[in-house]
Amino acid sequence: MAARRGPRQPDPDLDWPLGSSPIRLDPYFEQYQRLVSNPFLALAALVPWFAAMRYAFQIKNGLSILFLAAALGAIGWLLQFHCRDCGATGALFRWRRHACELALARQRTQTHRRFRGPNPVTQTVLWGLVVLVMGFLASIVLLL
Numbered sequence: 001m002a003a004r005r006g007p008r009q010p011d012p013d014l015d016w017p018l019g020s021s022p023i024r025l026d027p028y029f030e031q032y033q034r035l036v037s038n039p040f041l042a043l044a045a046l047v048p049w050f051a052a053m054r055y056a057f058q059i060k061n062g063l064s065i066l067f068l069a070a071a072l073g074a075i076g077w078l079l080q081f082h083c084r085d086c087g088a089t090g091a092l093f094r095w096r097r098h099a100c101e102l103a104l105a106r107q108r109t110q111t112h113r114r115f116r117g118p119n120p121v122t123q124t125v126l127w128g129l130v131v132l133v134m135g136f137l138a139s140i141v142l143l144l
Contacts, residue, residue: 025099025107030119032106034084035095037123042078043131049075081120095120 026032049068056064079092086100106112118126 023099023104029099029103029107030096031112031116032103033095033098034103034113035081035098035120036084037092037120037127038080038082038089039124039127041080042075045075045078079124092120092124 049072053065053068056068077091077093080089081092081095081098082089083098083100083103085102088098088100090098117123
């Protein structure tokens, strides 16, 4: 004889609590977030990548060059953001979906950040420009 199952009990890990609705983010939710770009892990991976690419061109190994070109795309996944409210760190490609309690509280009370700097993607581009300028200046100093 098969055992009878009672009414389904909600799973606290998977189901929404009864009486609550999913979180709805404002279309301009970034004005409530306090995120900082963190490109240093990707930068640390670019240093050996440049060395390996230079070596592959020196020995004229086409397969290594193709592999390293594909690996350059994977280095992009090492770009990160850091939340100044909750301390969380995540992939830069997911920064728009980060919704911590303090940012949600700012959304509920409609209080915007005091200083609205650039978003994490723009910060990463600016970091890249700073690194390029510093590398250019270092190469000029080394050539003197």
